[in-house]
Amino acid sequence: METKISFPLYSPGKCCDADINHKILVADLRNINSSISLYSCIDETILKSAESTFVTLGFSSLAEMVKTFLEKNPTEIQILSIAVPGPVINGKCVTPHLPWTVDTQEISTQFGIARVCLINDLEAIAYSLADLDSSKLQILHTSTNKVKGNVAILAPGNGLGEAGLFWDGKFLRPFATEGGHTEFSPRNELEIQFYQFLTKIYGIVTWENVLSKEGMYNIYRFLRDVGRHHEDAWLAERIQHEDFLTVIGEVGREKKSRLVNLTLEMYAEFLAREANNLVLKLKATGALIITGEIPETVFDDFSKDKFYKDFTISDRMEHLLKDIPIYLVHNDSGISDGAAYYGAFTEV
Known part of the structure; x- marks a missing residue:
């Protein structure tokens, strides 16, 4: 039996009779493939019963996507929760x-649903932390200093x-940011060259x-074109025809x-630095949580000791x-689960 790791999220609707025994339709919208999922909220527990990509x-x-899903999964919906990037x-x-x-x-x-929620996808991931089993979390x-406080994702x-999740003294309250769009700044000569390389592509980096x-x-x-590091022919061939991250x-x-x-190595160093930036800006003494497709795919290739040092x-x-706990979360359904939780429990 898995051990549940609970983050005390502010959920005023969780003990409210009005928000139980409902059907929740969740849309996890993305630029390439999106998903629609059907959840049931029974006795303060969220259970997924159907999903389509x-x-x-x-x-x-x-609306067209939702109609297509409901044609195959006809049911009465009380809540529609939509996660957006x-x-x-x-x-x-x-x-x-x-x-x-x-x-x-x-x-x-269009659908006659009184409760329609719209939530940023990272904020939805924050809500998914309310009910997370140990198999999805790597420390x-x-x-050693068990300080309660804000959490950064x-x-x-x-x-x-x-x-982020704001610690109000009793509960954690998730909130979205657009921090990924803040400007990158180099630290040494190599990174200045990298910055100049990116400036020619994007203008604002x-x-x-x-x-x-x-x-x-x-x-x-x-590293290949400016740093002149050798790219093997077989590697160039794979990158041209396969998913880059997988390769x-x-x-x-x-x-x-x-x-x-x-x-x-360079990516891991930059990831550690931006994690540092986010934690300091949010004063996230409660925890740093790293998740997403890239860490789930390549984090085992990083030196964890060097990452922590950086x-x-x-x-x-x-x-x-140095005293902030750091977790890696593997949860492919985190956005959908969190959006369902948000739709069910965040309002009375």
């Missing part, structure tokens, strides 16, 4: 990561997601240009390419950073 660009709107403002999300605008008022009117660093994947999947490829091609992960584990090894480098805040 859709090619996002194959639909003219979210972008900022949520006044019940709407406009983001380059989706081909259409998402508007809760329009969706509510990277434990703290860093999730590199197609983009760079960053979120953000941390997302460095730590997303595209960012990892930017590091790879910088890097496999080759990195096999230690077959110095270019790949250097790419992973994470704690600071001008005057080493004493704060």
